[in-house]
Amino acid sequence: MPFESTALTIRAWVDGWVVSRGAADPVVRPWGFTVDVGQVTHATRHVLTADDEATVRKVAAEVAAPSVWLKVFADPGAVRSWVGPTWAVDEPGWLMSARLRRTPTAVPDGYTLTTWTRGGVTRALVVAADGSFAARGQIAPTGPTAVVDQVETSAAHRRKGLGSLVMRTLHNTAVDQGATIGVLGGTPDGRALYESLGWQVQAPLVSLFHVPHGV
Structure with a gap:
């Protein structure tokens, strides 16, 4: 792999994505990053470098609001069960390098x-x-x-x-x-x-x- 860890790949993806979309600079959180996007259907996204159940559950509960998105790098089936019924999966995807x-x-x-x-x-x-x-x-x-x-x-x-x-x-x-x-x-x-x-x-x-x- 080009990167030694998934965390480094995620950081590179976040840094380039905000430039590509003209979004705000990412704010570092203990569990990942918050990015203000500024769109009606996508006001803010939270990108998690943490992939454990406890952290995902906690963040999903804290940031739940209309037009908020989550990006989680873990098994889709597990993530769906962690976040609860007020979060919908857009589509399957992969972080690639x-x-x-x-x-x-x-x-x-x-x-x-x-x-x-x-x-x-x-x-x-x-x-x-x-x-x-x-x-x-x-x-x-x-x-x-x-x-x-x-x-x-x-x-x-x-x-x-x-x-x-x-x-x-x-x-x-x-x-x-x-x-x-x-x-x-x-x-x-x-x-x-x-x-x-x-x-x-x-x-x-x-x-x-x-x-x-x-x-």
């Missing part, structure tokens, strides 16, 4: 790739011949590490190598800026793509949002 290196990229015929950097975040956009959206992603380097974020391919343009194009483009950009290790929060849709490019799962990632009346 990889050694970054430059690789060649080639844009498939009929597509156009555009990249730009703003506020330390580089975005890659692929559009089809008619100008419609095909794929995208972004990366936020923070020194030796970089967080890949919001990678997406339109259903109409999948299995054409566009996801790999976006990822390789982002890798190259981060390497050019001095990053050597990549971190991301992977979803079921993206895991196969990431693993094909050398990314490894470091821990399960459970995303939960608060539902005041339970689910």
Whole structure:
């Protein structure tokens, strides 16, 4: 693994994610980090480096409120039983990391790739011949590490190598800026793509949002 511990990977993920999303600086807690995001449905997120039942139960009870999210790196089934009925699981996920290196990229015929950097975040956009959206992603380097974020391919343009194009483009950009290790929060849709490019799962990632009346 690129990192010696999951805790270090989590910290790198938090540091890069706040840059990628323009969120507030993370506040260090005894059990992890609190990040103010500032969205109507995602006001604040609490990222736990602790993965024991007692701590997860305690934090979930203390921060429960509408538009609050929890990120826990433990077995999804166990976490669901710890947090109680007022927390809903968004979707299964994984904390993933990889050694970054430059690789060649080639844009498939009929597509156009555009990249730009703003506020330390580089975005890659692929559009089809008619100008419609095909794929995208972004990366936020923070020194030796970089967080890949919001990678997406339109259903109409999948299995054409566009996801790999976006990822390789982002890798190259981060390497050019001095990053050597990549971190991301992977979803079921993206895991196969990431693993094909050398990314490894470091821990399960459970995303939960608060539902005041339970689910």
